[in-house]
Amino acid sequence: MVENEHLIDLKHISKEYDGVKVLDDINLYIRKKEFVTLLGPSGCGKTTTLRIIGGFETPSSGEVFFEGQEISALPPYKRRVNTVFQKYALFPHLNVHDNIAFGLKLKKMDRKEIDRRVDYMLELVNLKGYGKRRTDALSGGQQQRVAIARSLVNEPEVLLLDEPLGALDLKLRKEMQLELKRMQQRLGITFLYVTHDQEEALTMSDTIVVMREGKILQIGDPKHIYDEPANAFVADFIGESNILRGTMIHDELVRFAEQDFPCVDFGFGENAPVDVVIRPEDVMLVGEDVGQLTGTIQSVLFKGVHYEMMIDTGAYTFKVHSTTMQPQGSRVGLSIVPFNIHIMKPMEGFRKEEETGEV
């Protein structure tokens, strides 16, 4: 599916606004037909990165390459890239058909050919027969589709999408996620997608780029990012986690929550401070007498598929997801298999459990 040839290369990209660094030495490549997602909290620089590729911003330093050609200074209208904007940015003075035809008309294409392509696009995004409608008479989801059609009709090499599903309700968002992924595979176009929604990123991407404060923290496929987060921040941002401070006593033995646990990680040295990440679904509830830890159930929340329980062991309050429920106040044992204990180097400035002992 994804080809090996690099389509876009970002080399040492930095961006400053009035002396404030929003991007700090970004290096990234995007391959042909790849679905890449830039993921991170707001203000992490993901949208700026996208806008630099789109040509709306110029990097303070560093270069952008497109198929090996440097394009850092090229204006947007000369790039073979199209963007789906966060708030769609449909032209209010044009109807649906003319919005989609905007790019083709600029290329002075034959009228009949334009109509044919626009109709094909309308069909592709399930809006057949909507050509004559005013854009402000459409629902959010429909406007979204028009915006996507307006970009795709130009057959760009790369489609940039800036949180395109942010304004839609949950059900519509899930539908559109699948629809976008299907479109991307069918048309064989490279997608660069920006979102702060980790679930969206996991569902759609071939590659996820996790960003924070203008830096890339980790690049990898969704499973890799979820199972092997590079640090506590990635672990916390991708899915829910228990993040504890621990000490690596020696290889394959870690101490946290006042207990020693066998684990599978090594190479941290002896008695080294580390971050320990454990997913809530990886903490098993067992009998009080056989658990590695014992604790009291403080609260129980029904979450649909599972229950979410907060379990206080004295040293730490674990968040636990389980399909079976134990009543509030009861004593339980907790057990964690070595494979599910993720050890990572402690991260500067990310210590949110430190003060309270809770996540």
Next chain:
Amino acid sequence: MRYDVTLPWWAWVLMGLGLAAFAAMVVVSVRRNRGVKRSLFAAPYTLWMIIFTIVPLIIIVYYALTDASGNFTLNNLRDFWDSNYSRRAGASSPAIQARLAARGMSNMEPLLYSLWMAFLCTVICLVLAYPTALFMADRRMKRASSLVILFVVPMWMNVTLRTYAMRILMVDDGPLINFLRLIGFADAQLMDTPTAVLIGMVYNFLPFMIFPIYTVLSKLDPALLEASSDLGASPGRSLIKVTMPLSIPGVVSGITMVFMPAVTTFTLNVMLGGSKRLMLGNLIEQTFTKQNNWNMGSAMSLVMMVLILISLTILRKADPNNEGGGL
């Protein structure tokens, strides 16, 4: 005492009824809502409008449709088109008058002159204002705000004073004329020419064209221009295909705000044009003051109001949602 306001009994009854209806409205509104409603805040203005807008309008209509002794007649409106009238008004030059009399269209000359001057003024204002507004609305221009002040400050000064300042600039021995003569225009003259009137009109009305356009442009979503560029439009194409169509409401509003006062202006013609050619406003003014013919003057005002109303209605069609914040 013929021209004291001696309205017939029915006109007074009409006004009385209007005021009574207004009072009733207030009372009913207070009672129904058991207290003061928001809409009541508009009451002082409504009262003001009834007294100083509705009543004078009724008076104008009354005078336009009666003769000197107060009998109903349509003669004033007919006389408006009558050639004899302009001779009595002592209007334009004898040559023009003779020509007009032959054609039988005396009031047409000042009327058409007014419309033509207003049209020219509007076009020039539009041509000057649009690029200025574009510049002022450009977010990248940090100095643009000082330009806004440049246009606002002269408006703090009285129109008449401003126009006197223009006279000083344009008089025969003034700096502008001397400069023109210096660069080879030996016969250069501005004072008392239509050009001077036009310059004065453009100077006075330009801000009314700039601001509505500026308002619309500064509200334009920058993402639309990014989208246009993204889809392959050069800055020039974006201007034509996105910015201009979306700024039509502001343009319409600007045209309205310039054209209306331009048609009715008469002080500028007196001060800068030396009243050599009469405009409709001068004609009306003279009919009231020099001829003391209130009936005829009212009829002419009525015609002018109808003309403005028609042009407003046409313009309204281009901006149905009133996005330009026009009148």
